[in-house]
Amino acid sequence: MAGYFAQTPRRHSVDLAAAAHLEIGLEALERGNIPAAIGALVSIDDDSWDAILTRFPGLPDYITSEVTR
Helix, strand or coil: HHHHHHHHHCCCCCCCHHHHHHHHHHHHHHHCCHHHHHHHCCCHHHHHHHHHHCCCHHHHHHHHHCCCC
16 A cells, blocks of 8 residues: 555645745745745745646746845
8 A cells, every 4th residue: 555655646736834835925025025935935845836836837036036136
């Protein structure tokens, strides 16, 4: 049974907590509150990040441009 779960593909959905952290992080970026943005964005689990980046491949560039402006 363990082999079955090890071979299942990663999920392609964002859980509710990750969606909330993404929203909080992006709003903090818009306000220029970089520490709050980083705190929210690092709280997102790896599987949700994979799903987010699949849907929004330009998001890392956007985050970088907001942090460095």
